[in-house]
Amino acid sequence: MSRATRRIVAAHLATLGMSPAEIAGELGVSRDTVRRDLADAPPSATPVELEPAPPVAAGLLLPDGASLRQDLNLLTAAYRAARPEDAARFAIHQAATNVRRAWQARAAARHAAGGDRASGAL
Template identity: 60%
Template sequence: MSVGTRRILVAHLAERRMSVPEIASELGVSKETVRRDLHNPPPAVEPETPPDVAPPAPGLVLPESKQLRQDLNVLTTAFRGKPEDVARFAIHQAAQPIRQHWQARMDARAEQQEARS
């Protein structure tokens, strides 16, 4: 186990209120190593942003992923539009059948209620 990994584990176990002897026993290291790791915590890790991912457009913000970016690029190229317009269109197209299904269910319920009256 690397020193960095061990320090992360020591910090995590200490946050869970484990004692120095318990942490040392759990990780198979000396109490002195645990004490030293507690005095030298691991550096904060910044989340890594892939260089090929553009920043999100203003407005609707979705968690960025490589696959999402590729799909948006395919749609943008196919429809020759701005990413925001293509996203609006795709969301509208995906929602339309659901909207129609809900409307049909509401119409069927209304008909049932009228038949009961």
């Protein structure tokens, strides 16, 4: 990483509330280097107002692992999806649809069995 880039990154991390020691650990340099970089950092630009991120479905942050990555790659290829997220979304939808059908069939069977018992047909 160039010195100029390191100064910009150090300044950004400092605005996020990181201490010079934490920044040094993150960038792999000494605390003195970070202090000098912060002292020589270019003035920060006017803060840009970011658009809010789209909502994220609860519970979909998964730790990345080799097996999960292989499965996502397989689904992405099988569904000809543009991104692994699209393939995962489709696979989740398909699984949920199958579960709904099974539950509906089970509920219909219970209803039919309950109706038969009530009429004395059993």
